[in-house]
Amino acid sequence: MSVITELKYSSTNTYLIEGDRGSILFDTGWAGTLGAFCRAMGEKSKKVQNIDYVLISHFHPDHMGICQEISEMGPVILIIDLQREYVHSSDYILSRDSGLGFKPLIDENIRSISLEDSRDFLKNLGIDGQIYHTPGHSDDSISLWLDQGILFVGDLNPLYELESHKGTLIYDTWQRLLSLKPKKIYYGHANPSVPEIKDLYYGHADFAVPEVKDLSEKSEKNKDLYGLVSKIIKYIDRGYSMSRIQKKTGADNQLIEDVNRMYLTHQNVGVQGILDRIEIKGK
Numbered sequence: 001m002s003v004i005t006e007l008k009y010s011s012t013n014t015y016l017i018e019g020d021r022g023s024i025l026f027d028t029g030w031a032g033t034l035g036a037f038c039r040a041m042g043e044k045s046k047k048v049q050n051i052d053y054v055l056i057s058h059f060h061p062d063h064m065g066i067c068q069e070i071s072e073m074g075p076v077i078l079i080i081d082l083q084r085e086y087v088h089s090s091d092y093i094l095s096r097d098s099g100l101g102f103k104p105l106i107d108e109n110i111r112s113i114s115l116e117d118s119r120d121f122l123k124n125l126g127i128d129g130q131i132y133h134t135p136g137h138s139d140d141s142i143s144l145w146l147d148q149g150i151l152f153v154g155d156l157n158p159l160y161e162l163e164s165h166k167g168t169l170i171y172d173t174w175q176r177l178l179s180l181k182p183k184k185i186y187y188g189h190a191n192p193s194v195p196e197i198k199d200l201y202y203g204h205a206d207f208a209v210p211e212v213k214d215l216s217e218k219s220e221k222n223k224d225l226y227g228l229v230s231k232i233i234k235y236i237d238r239g240y241s242m243s244r245i246q247k248k249t250g251a252d253n254q255l256i257e258d259v260n261r262m263y264l265t266h267q268n269v270g271v272q273g274i275l276d277r278i279e280i281k282g283k
Helices: 034-043 067-071 081-086 091-095 118-124 159-165 169-178 225-237 242-249 253-265 271-282
Strands: 003-007 014-018 023-026 053-055 076-080 110-113 129-133 142-146 150-152 184-186
Touching: 003 034, 014 034, 034 067, 053 067, 067 076, 076 081, 081 110, 118 129, 159 169, 225 242, 225 253, 225 271, 242 253, 253 271
Parallel strands: 023 053, 053 076, 076 110, 150 184
Antiparallel strands: 003 014, 014 023, 129 142, 142 150
16 A cells, blocks of 8 residues: 655645655645755655656646756656646746746656556556546646545645536546545645545545635634735745745635635636635535
8 A cells, every 4th residue: 555645845735655666756846945845855754865756747837846856856757648748838937937946847857658558657666556637627637546545636626616617627527536436635735635425326426525614704804805815825926835824814724725726726817716716615
């Protein structure tokens, strides 16, 4: 059984999956977070040099920002062949801020495999599982499945939003993943969830929706929700960790996580758009 280590050092959740004969780092954080990543590894008594591969769920800035820097410490960058044309899609965005020290991926150092070969590839690392193409958030999105019942989905919209995505590619992608009967789901910008599968019919599953706090029950300090969300977004753009944003704003941790995920997973979304999505989540 693979060992999973959660690394929370930036606004993106990163996961180290260790098999009997090798390991994979799933996603990285923004450019400029390498030091925080190394500290997070050290706190878990893990060495970056012992990681075999870095696998990116999709090539948006908050998921691949330090991928090249990590690979220069030993790990090999692993991509699925369908991701090839996307690996440099965030270079322009990240390179605009020279202070981040962003390093684009070096193509010659990338190892590419097909989805069909992913099970055998993982098996060689002592990891029983498979990689799936899971479009919806982006065309290059992939998810990592472990046969022990664990699913890593990157920025695929969380299950509690599924009802609002009926008739979309996001909904269809989730139906394929639900047919695997996952026991636990790890997200790029939300807390892990443990779905309760009540029924399964032609690949469709009903899940218990997690209870969400009523956002209207805020402290006096957080009454101006619009202004508060604006501040949170400002700090997300600066690459602050969620704990640092909490200290800066005094906002509820659940609100920060919701804003963080919605801002980073919905292209060009504004403050009001985030508030609307929070309202959908609370229904």
